[in-house]
Amino acid sequence: MGISRVDTVSIPVSNQSQALLFYRDALGFELVRDHHANNKKRWIQLAPKGAETTISLVVPFAGMKAGSVQGLVVQTDDITSTYNELADRGVSLSEIVSLIGGRFATFTDPDGNGWVLIEATSHMMA
Numbered sequence: 001m002g003i004s005r006v007d008t009v010s011i012p013v014s015n016q017s018q019a020l021l022f023y024r025d026a027l028g029f030e031l032v033r034d035h036h037a038n039n040k041k042r043w044i045q046l047a048p049k050g051a052e053t054t055i056s057l058v059v060p061f062a063g064m065k066a067g068s069v070q071g072l073v074v075q076t077d078d079i080t081s082t083y084n085e086l087a088d089r090g091v092s093l094s095e096i097v098s099l100i101g102g103r104f105a106t107f108t109d110p111d112g113n114g115w116v117l118i119e120a121t122s123h124m125m126a
Contacts, residue, residue, distance in 0.1 A: 008045065010058045013111050014066040016042055019057045022109050026089045029055070048074060067112030079103045079119035086117075093117070 013019035023029045029046040032054055036042050047054040060066055076082040083093055083105055094106040103119045 006053050008054045008056050009069075009072065010064070011055050011069055011109070011113050012060040012064040012066045013057050013109070013113070014060075015110075016044055016057050016059065018110055020044055020046075023055070023057065026086065026091050028085075028089075067108075070114035071116060072114070073116045073118055075118050075120065077119065079105065079117060082117060082119075 011019070020031075020034070023046050024031055028049070030049055032045040032047055034042070034044050042059075044057040045054050046057070058064075060068075079096055083096060086107070087093060091107050096103050096105045098104075098121075102121055105117045106114060107117065108114050
């Protein structure tokens, strides 16, 4: 099969500009592209520094609803430091929990799209 990787994950949001502020300024994702095709179409693409897979902040389409994406996982080498940095930037996170060879905390974006922040303490396959 010719599929080699996940390139972009669409994140349905109600307000692309508000979501951009959250993902860029609060989470620290790097802006890859912000393209305005016209007054109604905008392509915003971001990624964590050095990541291959990107996210796109999209106006819901094809049955999507803003806030409907759950369980996206991002990894850190130091969950305590990252947790504190995100909290200082206004991100509301769950408590850090230790499970299955790792430490986890969850958070949501302004629309309720759910993320999991993990620090693997052993080899994990998410």
